[in-house]
Amino acid sequence: MIITIDGPAASGKSSVAQLLAKKLKIAFVSSGLLYRAATYLALKADINLENEILLLAMLNESELRLEPEPNNSHKITLSGQDISKYLHTDKIDANVSILAKHPKVRDWVDERLKTTKGSFVIEGRDMGAKVFTNANYKFYLSASPEVRAARRLDERLIDLEEMIAQLIARDKKDYKQLKAANDAIFIATDELSLIEVVETIFKKIAHGKDF
Ligand code: DC
Secondary structure: OEEEEEOOOOOOHHHHHHHHHHHHOOEEEEOHHHHHHHHHHHHHOOOOOOOHHHHHHHHHHOOEEEEEOOOOOEEEEEOOEEOHHHOOOHHHHHHHHHHHOOHHHHHHHHHHHOOOOOOEEEEEOOHHHHHOOOOOEEEEEEOOHHHHHHHHHHHOOOOHHHHHHHHHHHHHHHOOOOOOOOOOEEEEOOOOOHHHHHHHHHHHHHHHOOO
């Protein structure tokens, strides 16, 4: 079974997808991690993030892998080393959208995601609309920039106003990548807790009795 959860930055996709996957005892995949890892690599190698050809050459030569873990999660490895913990920094937040806008880079990421085996919950921007168009269930989470900023505040050392401004700026940059599938179920999460969002999705799935 494949379940896609898409939505803008800090809409809660990642936490919701992780909890849902745990509840269903299937794997969890974050597609954003591959974009983050590619950005990490490009910044380290001092590659201009606007240069699609150089980025693609870097990716094709790299030993960047999305690998399943025994706990149903996935880690990102570079030449066998787990680099997942370096990928959620302000610097990567600020640069990842530049890299993620290139169609060939997106194809490279999509190809890797498509090799994922078994049943899984995958979160991103265009998982339901582009990468897993045959997914059994597709969800799209939304929330206002204010609500999303408040949720993300604990993870970053900046104040609320700055976080709201950063998210609005990232929404603008991610705008082209963010695609809701026509057949996705929309969930406005502003007034819902994390558990309530997971329960809402779980009920829709349980109703369909696909597992
Ligand atoms: O979900 P996230 O914040 O970890 O994603 C990091 C960035 O990667 C985000 O700014 C946009 C990009 N991204 C994308 O373009 N397509 C995806 N499927 C997932 C992420």
